[in-house]
Every structure is written in C-alpha cells, then in structure tokens.
Amino acid sequence: MHGSPAVSTVNSEPENTVRVFRRGTKEQNGAMISLIVFGIIGLGFIYLMWLIAPVENRIYTLLFIGSLWGLLLSIILWDILVSKYVSVTFHGGNLLLQGVFSSRELKLSEIETIQWSLYSHGLIKVQTPAQTGSINLYYFENKERLWLIQYLRDHFPECRQENWPLFCHQIALTLRNRDTNKPRTPRPDDFLHTRKRWDKLTIVFTTITALISVLTAWHLQQMKYLLLPVLPLCGWFVRYTIPEEGIPVSVSENKYFNETFYFFGLWSVVWVIIYLPFRFELLPAPAGISVGWTIVFIWTSGFYWRLFLMYRRDHQK
CATH class of the missing domain: 2.40.50.40 (OB fold (Dihydrolipoamide Acetyltransferase, E2P))
Incomplete structure (x- = not known):
C-alpha cells in the first residue's frame, strides 16, 4: 500500500489552525495513583526486610531492595513526566x-x-x-x-x-483497521472485572500471607513477621482505578489477568517455601553463598520479567 490511512478533514484544515497533541489527564492521574500505591508498597516491603534482615546486613538489604524498587518507581515517574510535558x-x-x-x-x-x-x-x-x-x-x-x-x-x-x-x-x-471512535461492544462471553472481584482477590492473598506470617512468628518467636499481611493489603487501593460499573474484558484477557495475578502469588509462595527451610536451619546453607540474597535476586528477576510481559502485551493490543 502506498496510500495513507484515511482520516477525514486533515487536508481541509487551514495552515494557521493550532493543533496540540498530548496525553490526557486520565493517563497522568493513573500514573500518579500507580506511583503512590507502589511507593507505599515499596516502603512497606523495605521496612519489612529491614526488620527481618540480620543487624549486620541491614544497610546492604536497604540499599539492594531500595534500588530494585526504585527502578520500578522511576519508570512510573518517567511516565508522569511524559504525560505532563511531551506534546x-x-x-x-x-x-x-x-x-x-x-x-x-x-x-x-x-x-x-x-x-x-x-x-x-x-x-x-x-x-x-x-x-x-x-x-x-x-x-x-x-x-x-x-x-x-x-x-x-x-x-x-x-x-x-x-x-x-x-x-x-x-x-x-x-x-x-481499528475503530478508534467507538468503545468495544461487550460480547456475551465477556467477563466483567469489578472492584468487588479485586476485593476478593486481595482477601485471598492477605489470608494466605497472614497464615504464613503467623506460623513464622510463632516458630521464630518474633512478632515482626506479623507485618507480612500489610504487603497484599497495600495492593487493595488498586480497586479505585477500576470504574464503579466495571470493565468488560474478553475471555482471553481475563484468563491472562488470572494467570498473571496467580503467578505473583505463587511466585511469592515459592520464595517463602525455599527461604524458610534455610531460615529455620532445617537445611544447611551452602558455604560462601548468601542464600537470602540469592533467592531475593531470583524472585525479583522473575517479578520484573512478568511485569515486562504485561507491559508488552498491554501495548500490543
């Protein structure tokens, strides 16, 4: 094809017409909400790791976790700057x-x-x-x-x-070929993603985290592990990014959302299952290797890889 995609009225506009293209306030507000939510979660996670880490390694733990979470926040911050300035x-x-x-x-x-x-x-x-x-x-x-x-x-x-x-x-x-002027008409097999559904998912993962934290605190006799359920509770605020009437999503999109959400949950459970035997000294730690740092590095790599897949899929639609 050597012609152009047809968009009416482009050629008929006078040369002195002013046209400005920039992101809307909706995208900017969404990025701001993401920055606040992930900022709160990050601070909670850093504080939790500060409490859990041995005293002699707390500074290194703070720097390591802070840099990893800072990468995510810097991406969101850049999105805010783009929404505000780029035009x-x-x-x-x-x-x-x-x-x-x-x-x-x-x-x-x-x-x-x-x-x-x-x-x-x-x-x-x-x-x-x-x-x-x-x-x-x-x-x-x-x-x-x-x-x-x-x-x-x-x-x-x-x-x-x-x-x-x-x-x-x-x-x-x-x-x-996309219809950019009309919203997608909901299909009979669409799934309605609502705030109530997000509430249920938050309750499930908070309950699982609470059970793990109670068992850990009881076994180690350290009350600081009871703060673990705070992390999934921070994610509850995401519900306010969902319209009250809900968002209709296709079966494939809903399946992918479930797979991603359960991946984060199971990935976290795997981290706990691998870490706790070494923490309780049920398994001997390999000489010269920091098991905790190694597990955190692997978990974080998987976390960012999944975020990248979500990002790529969302912008390929």
Whole structure:
C-alpha cells in the first residue's frame, strides 16, 4: 500500500489552525495513583526486610531492595513526566516538538526528510537542514496517531519519505483497521472485572500471607513477621482505578489477568517455601553463598520479567 490511512478533514484544515497533541489527564492521574500505591508498597516491603534482615546486613538489604524498587518507581515517574510535558503542536506553519527535557521548533516548509521508523509503536523522524526532531507515536492515542500519520504523509512529497511501505504495512494499516471512535461492544462471553472481584482477590492473598506470617512468628518467636499481611493489603487501593460499573474484558484477557495475578502469588509462595527451610536451619546453607540474597535476586528477576510481559502485551493490543 502506498496510500495513507484515511482520516477525514486533515487536508481541509487551514495552515494557521493550532493543533496540540498530548496525553490526557486520565493517563497522568493513573500514573500518579500507580506511583503512590507502589511507593507505599515499596516502603512497606523495605521496612519489612529491614526488620527481618540480620543487624549486620541491614544497610546492604536497604540499599539492594531500595534500588530494585526504585527502578520500578522511576519508570512510573518517567511516565508522569511524559504525560505532563511531551506534546506535538502544529501552529502557524511550524511544528513544535516538546519533550521532557528539550523543545524543538521546526518550520514545516523546511522539512527535507521524513523517516518512518518501526521503533516502539512507530517513530516519525523529521529533518530540516539545521535540526532533527522525532515524534514517538507511543505517547498518543490511536486517533491522534492516525492524524499525525495522515498529515505528514499527505503534506510532503513521497520522494522525501523513507521506509513508508514497511511502516504503512506494520503500523498505519493496523491503526486504520481499528475503530478508534467507538468503545468495544461487550460480547456475551465477556467477563466483567469489578472492584468487588479485586476485593476478593486481595482477601485471598492477605489470608494466605497472614497464615504464613503467623506460623513464622510463632516458630521464630518474633512478632515482626506479623507485618507480612500489610504487603497484599497495600495492593487493595488498586480497586479505585477500576470504574464503579466495571470493565468488560474478553475471555482471553481475563484468563491472562488470572494467570498473571496467580503467578505473583505463587511466585511469592515459592520464595517463602525455599527461604524458610534455610531460615529455620532445617537445611544447611551452602558455604560462601548468601542464600537470602540469592533467592531475593531470583524472585525479583522473575517479578520484573512478568511485569515486562504485561507491559508488552498491554501495548500490543
């Protein structure tokens, strides 16, 4: 295909029309809520590890766990900065590309080359004799991506555009085939994801964690282990990110959600099952190896890998 995805009214707009593309307040508020929730969970987890760790290793434990959780929080913080600052503006024949740390303004009449890249969800590089700027389509909604693609495709000669056929096939056509103006009509076999369902899942995992904490505190005669149920309780606040009427999800999406949620639960149980025999000295620890640090490293690696799979699946829809 050598044409463009059809988006009406692009060519009919006057040149002096101002158009601004940026993330909405919904995405920014969602990222802020995630930062607060995961921040609370992180502080609780760090404090819990501080209590559990031997006195001589507490500083190292704090630095290690803090750095791992800090990585997750830094990703969320970056998402907030992108939502607040990143924008693309067309005004008075100019193209203003606002980033988190930089801003570039290019004259549309001076653009010599447009490169259509498959990076992420599509990256558009525009080049003038003096400057080069880029538009990452990942930061915008589908209808906004279509408008940007349509505008740049139609307003510049094909000889100035590089890698368009491949970009059109893998990015533009996919966007055009989606109905971006209407919400998906619920199907009879859809599953309704509600706050009540999240409450039930939180209760289940809090109960399991409470049983583990009671047995551990009883065996070691240390009351600090009774704080373990605080961790799943912190996740209860996620319920407020779900609309009161619920979210209809397909059978496949609901299955994947269940698999991911149970993975985190079972992954944590596996960590406890492996760690406790060494903690209770039921198994001898290998000489020269810190069993606790090794298990935490493996668990954290699995945790971030699953988060990466969730992230990739969510943005491939």
